[in-house]
Amino acid sequence: MKRIIFATTNEGKMKEVKSILEDLECEVVSLKDINLDVDIVEDGKTFEENAIIKAKTIMELTNEMVLADDSGLEVDYLDKAPGIYSARFLGEDTSYRIKNQYIIDKLENATGNERSARFICAIAFACPDGQISTTRGTIEGLIGYEEKGENGFGYDPIFYVPEFNCTTAELSTNQKNEISHRAKALKEMKERVLTKLAR
Template sequence: MKEIIFATTNQNKVREVGMMCNNPDLKLLTLKDIGLDVDIVEDGSTFEENAIIKAKTIMEMTGKIALADDSGLEVDYLNGEPGIYSARYLGEDTPYSEKNADIIRRLEGVEGSDRSARFVCAMAVAFPDGRIRTCRGTIEGVIDYKEKGTNGFGYDPIVYVPEYGLTTGEMEPELKNSISHRGKALEQVKKILEEELQ
C-alpha cells in the first residue's frame, strides 16, 4: 500500500478528498496524521504555483509522494477576485458569512451572466524523484443574491449552479463531489497516480 501525504490542515478538504479517493492501494495521510506542523508560505501567483509549493515542500520533508491543492473562487465581475487569495480575503480569520456577504454586496445591481463565477482547484503531485505533475478542475456558476444551503464550506452557499438549480451549499455531498472543481481535479490525480504507480 502506497502512502500519500495530503499537504493540508483543512479538515473539510480532507473529508472531501477522503470520500472521493477510495483506492484500497493508497493510504491518504494528512499532516496531522504524521505529526507535521509546518507553515508553508504560498507566494505563487497562480493556483498551480501554490499547489506545487505545498506538494514539493512536504515531499522534500517526508520523502513520500505528496499531494496538495490550491483552490478558490473567481468572480468575473470582480476581475477574478478573490482568486488565489480566497482563504485570506478580508483576513484569514474573517468568517465566510462575512466574506460571502461582501461579495454579494460588491455585485449589487449586477444581473444575469454578469454574475458569472467559478470554483477552481489546482492539484499538484510531487514524487520523491523530483517530478511534479499538476491538473486543474473547475465548476462554473453565478453568484447568488443571498446565502443558501448549509452543506459544504467556504463560498459554497453563494455559488449557484444553474443546471442543477442549487448552490453548491445546497447540494448533497455525493452530488457536489461528483461535479465539483476538487472532484474533477482529483479524477485527474487518480489517473496520474495509476500511471505512476503501476
C-alpha cells in the same frame, strides 16, 4: 500499504479528498494525521504554482508522495477576485460568513450573467524521485443573492449552479464529488497516481 500525504489541515477538504480517492490502493492522510505543522508561504502567481509549492515542501520534509491543492473563487464582476487570494481574502482570520456577505454586497447591482463566477482547483503531485505534475478542474456558476445550504464549506453557500438549481452547499456529498472543481482535478490526477503506485 503505500500512503500519500494530502497537504492540508482542512477537515472539510480532507473529507472530500478521501471520498474521491477511496478506491486508490493506498492510505491517504492529512498533515493533521501525521502531526506535521508547517507554515508554507504560498507566493505563487497561479493556483498551479501555489499547489506545487505546497506539494514540494511537504515531499521534501517527509520524502513521501504528496498531493496538494490550491483552489479559489473567481468572480467576473470583481475582476476575477478573490482568485488565488480566496483563503486570505479580507484577512486570513475573517469568517466565510463575512467574506460571502461582502461579495454579495459588492454584486448588489449585478444581474444575470453579470454574476458569473467559477471555482478553480489545481492539484499538484510531488514524488521523491523529483517528478511533479499538475491538473486543473473548474466549475462554472453564478453568485447567489444570499447564503444557502449547510453542506460544503468556504464560498459554497453563495455559489449557485444553474444546472442543479441550487448552491454547491445544497448539493449532496455524492453530487458535489461528481461535479466540483476539486473532484474534476483529482479524478484526472488519480490516473497519474495509479500509474505511479503500480511501479
